[in-house]
Amino acid sequence: MALNTDPRLxxxxxxxxxxxxxxxxxxxxxxxxxxxxIRALGTDIIWFMxxxxxxxxxxxxxxxxxxxxxxxxxxxxxxxxMEDFRGLVDExxxxxxxxxxxxxxxxxxxxxxxxxxxxxxxxxxxxxxxGNKAGDWADVIDLDYTVPALWDYQIESLCMWAxxxxxxxxxxxxxxxxxxxxxxxxxxxKVNPGCIWLAESVHALFANRVRAMGFHxxxxxxxxxxxxxxxxxxxxxGFERFVTGRGPLSGYLELLNIQQAxxxxxxxxxxxxxxxxxxxIASRVSDPLALxxxxxxxxxxxxxxxxxxxQEFACTHRPSLFEQEVFPRDTGRDLxxxxxxxxxxxxxxxxxxxxxxxxxxxxxxxxxxxxxGDCRKLxxxxxxxxxxxxxxxxxxxxYVNRIDNSAVTVKGGKLVSSGKPIVLILPR
Numbered sequence: 001m002a003l004n005t006d007p008r009l010x011x012x013x014x015x016x017x018x019x020x021x022x023x024x025x026x027x028x029x030x031x032x033x034x035x036x037x038i039r040a041l042g043t044d045i046i047w048f049m050x051x052x053x054x055x056x057x058x059x060x061x062x063x064x065x066x067x068x069x070x071x072x073x074x075x076x077x078x079x080x081x082m083e084d085f086r087g088l089v090d091e092x093x094x095x096x097x098x099x100x101x102x103x104x105x106x107x108x109x110x111x112x113x114x115x116x117x118x119x120x121x122x123x124x125x126x127x128x129x130x131g132n133k134a135g136d137w138a139d140v141i142d143l144d145y146t147v148p149a150l151w152d153y154q155i156e157s158l159c160m161w162a163x164x165x166x167x168x169x170x171x172x173x174x175x176x177x178x179x180x181x182x183x184x185x186x187x188x189x190k191v192n193p194g195c196i197w198l199a200e201s202v203h204a205l206f207a208n209r210v211r212a213m214g215f216h217x218x219x220x221x222x223x224x225x226x227x228x229x230x231x232x233x234x235x236x237x238g239f240e241r242f243v244t245g246r247g248p249l250s251g252y253l254e255l256l257n258i259q260q261a262x263x264x265x266x267x268x269x270x271x272x273x274x275x276x277x278x279x280x281i282a283s284r285v286s287d288p289l290a291l292x293x294x295x296x297x298x299x300x301x302x303x304x305x306x307x308x309x310x311q312e313f314a315c316t317h318r319p320s321l322f323e324q325e326v327f328p329r330d331t332g333r334d335l336x337x338x339x340x341x342x343x344x345x346x347x348x349x350x351x352x353x354x355x356x357x358x359x360x361x362x363x364x365x366x367x368x369x370x371x372x373g374d375c376r377k378l379x380x381x382x383x384x385x386x387x388x389x390x391x392x393x394x395x396x397x398x399y400v401n402r403i404d405n406s407a408v409t410v411k412g413g414k415l416v417s418s419g420k421p422i423v424l425i426l427p428r
Contacts (some may be wrong), residue, residue, distance in 0.1 A: 042343020055109020061322020167196025289385030
């Protein structure tokens with residue numbers, strides 16, 4: 001882990017905002033009007049997907065992708081002015097939350113300011129044209145980090161933003177040299193010592209393909225040298241197999257146990273059920289009680305919790321990156337009360353807990369345990385939302401579910417599940 005990682009990040013909630021999709025106005029000022037509601041969910045950190053101007057050349061859709069960045073040092077005029085953004089950050093800070101912005105340092109749009117001013121900063125295809133090394137990313141061209149002057153420009157940009165915001169979510173961080181991130185972290189710390197660094201580490205299979213092509217893709221174990229948090233994409237394929245019915249629950253739980261064995265005790269994998277690149281979890285888990293269990297499991301896992309805006313309303317449609325599609329708030333479902341309670345429970349969990357996962361494939365009940373010092377936490381999640389029972393190492397008796405204060409019974413060494421998610425916090 002980075003030497004100065006704040007352990008409190010382990011138990012915090014991050015809320016991801018795509019300004020274009022957040023309100024009909026699609027502006028910084030309109031987001032500001034929603035901050036009280038966002039804070040009430042238990043949110044600690046707001047992460048803004050890219051707020052910079054979007055390239056026009058080769059753009060996808062009618063509005064272009066925010067990850068095709070045209071200018072690292074200003075904001076998208078469609079969202080407002082720099083003063084509007086500063087005002088939004090002030091309002092977020094006033095409510096006790098922090099701000100991350102997305103930095104896309106692997107590539108830019110073909111018509112970016114940086115390409116026009118410094119074409120020598122860009123990767124070239126064998127025929128000499130700028131292009132990209134991996135992925136179907138026709139609207140971007142890759143940067144070339146063998147050029148020392150590029151490092152200086154990028155770090156100067158980070159230091160500029162670090163005077164305004166509290167940290168960075170770094171897009172496809174695995175594909176940018178690790179030594180760059182280490183140097184960037186050290187330089188930014190001179191401006192903002194408490195800066196938060198979140199890496200979008202890439203899917204394990206994608207990283208393997210990139211390496212097979214002869215290009216750099218840092219391993220997650222390496223990225224923790226520079227970052228405080230990482231995506232849990234190293235086991236995402238296992239989650240995908242389970243949630244789509246192509247693999248058993250036990251397969252996913254075993255991957256969680258492998259993570260615990262691989263990383264330091266205080267490792268921080270940012271956990272999510274959905275994000276702007278992945279399908280909405282409510283489109284995959286339609287049963288309301290099962291969705292509650294998936295959501296509670298998300299909060300119980302080791303690492304910060306990510307909510308993608310609209311998840312609180314069980315939205316099933318993922319907004320397009322290339323158009324304006326505002327997520328609905330009138331779905332008839334509101335998970336906000338549950339999310340508030342789960343955020344409270346999450347704050348009772350440790351920063352470096354030992355973690356164990358087990359479960360029953362037939363009933364699809366996951367049993368998770370976290371242990372730290374003299375405290376033991378047990379999570380029981382019925383991922384089909386069905387009643388059932390599962391063997392637990394607890395004396396027979398009645399216990400209190402910390403999520404809703406309901407009674408939980410253990411009889412004959414088995415915990416009886418009503419189908420609702422359960423978290424027990426017990427002396428060790």
